[in-house]
Amino acid sequence: MTLEPCAHESARGPACTDLILGRRPARVVVGCLDPDPRTHGQGVARLRAAGIPVEVGPGQGQAERLIAGFRRRLTDGRPEVTLKIASSLDGCIALADGTSRWITGPDARAHAHLERARHDAILVGSGTLTADDPALDVRLPGLEDRTPQPYVVSRTWTAIPARLSGRAARAARVLDGTDLPAALRELADAGVNRLLVEGGAGLARALVAADLVDRLLWYQAPILLGAGLPALGDIGLTDLADAHGRWTCLQRRTLGQDHLAVFARTR
Ligand SMILES: NC(=O)c1ccc[n+]([C@@H]2O[C@H](COP(=O)([O-])OP(=O)(O)OC[C@H]3O[C@@H](n4cnc5c(N)ncnc54)[C@H](OP(=O)(O)O)[C@@H]3O)[C@@H](O)[C@H]2O)c1
Known part of the structure; x- marks a missing residue:
């Protein structure tokens, strides 16, 4: 199992540890311990106490990666925040007139859907909702039902303007952007472990400036836009030394003509 079986009952049903004890497997292998204090270590302890051998740790790195959002929600009361940016080589996400369809090619866009x-x-x-009226859905065969709930952040809207008719505009819930940490807490309270932020520049700037981004997915196309819209704008940096050491590159790959680099915030 990826995660230690829970030792506590929840709204979702009985404790997994009790279910496993009922089946008495010969051995249990667990990727990592449950960060939930109601279980942390107790699932493993109860199985061992009942004479079932338990191995903890094979594939721990991968298991930890898979539960990173869950851990973030438990420890910080907010989802793991991934910021996705599709830019030109010179770091622009749109033309000066706001046009951004499309910066990257079909392979990168399919990856973004995944x-x-x-x-x-x-x-x-x-x-972004106003400029692009996007769908924000998953258009990969077989994964269409995995489209996440869309949210839009605004300091002025109480509802989505009626003139917007895209899928996201019809399905989106509005979050109050005057207090971004509170908006993220609201998402965590709604059970959101993993949040994908898809722009635009103003929201990306605000989240980076508040140090609320955990992962960066940076798709870069081999194009130059010159006087386009910069990906971030002013993030409050005054000392170049402060920019270093904040991001660790986890992965680089080629997607058609484009490149994807994945970074984790070094904490
Ligand atoms: N290539 C890409 O990856 C990509 C992705 C997305 C968008 N885009 C492009 O980016 C452009 C839109 O970017 P944008 O910067 O104009 O819009 P944005 O970042 O999508 O939205 C900015 C707006 O969000 C609201 N907001 C709510 N809380 C906020 C907060 N705490 N901090 C900052 N803003 C907050 C503000 O409007 P109110 O409070 O008044 O509602 C603000 O004007 C479009 O051209 C779009 O095509 C490109």
Whole structure:
């Protein structure tokens, strides 16, 4: 199992540890311990106490990666936040007139759809909803039902303007952007472990400036946009030394003509 079996009952049903004890397997292999204090270590302890050998740790790195959002929600009361950016080589996410369809090619966009399917919710700023009226759905065969719940953050909207008719506009819930940490707490309270932020520049800037981004998915196309819209804008940096050491590259890959680099916030 990826995660230690829970030792506590919850709204979802009986404790997994009790179910496993009822079946008495010859051996249990667990990737990592449950960070939930109601279980942490007790699932393993109860299985061992009942004479079932338990091995903890094979594939621990991968298991920890898989539960990172769950851990973040438990420890920080907010989802793991992944910021997705599709930029030109010179770091622009749109032309100066706001046009951004499309920066990257079909392979990168298909990969981005797979990333959507891996998240519980998608967040965009009101500027992106207004400019693009996007669908924000998963359009990969067989994964269409994995489209995450869309949210839009605004400091002024109480509802989505009626003129917007895209799928996201019809399905989105509005979050109050005056207090971003509170908006993220609201998502965590709704059970969101993994949040994918799909822009635009204003929201990305605010989240990075508040140090609320855990992962960066940076798709880069081999194009130059010159006087386009910068990916981030002012993030409050005054000393170049402070920019270093904040991001660790986890992966680089080629997707058609484009490149994807995945970074984790070094904490
Ligand atoms: N290539 C890409 O990866 C990509 C992705 C997405 C978008 N885009 C492009 O980016 C452009 C839109 O970017 P944008 O910067 O104009 O819009 P945005 O970041 O999507 O939205 C900015 C708006 O969000 C609202 N907001 C709510 N809380 C906020 C907070 N705490 N901090 C900052 N803003 C907050 C504000 O409007 P109110 O409070 O007034 O509602 C603000 O004007 C479009 O051209 C779009 O096509 C590109």
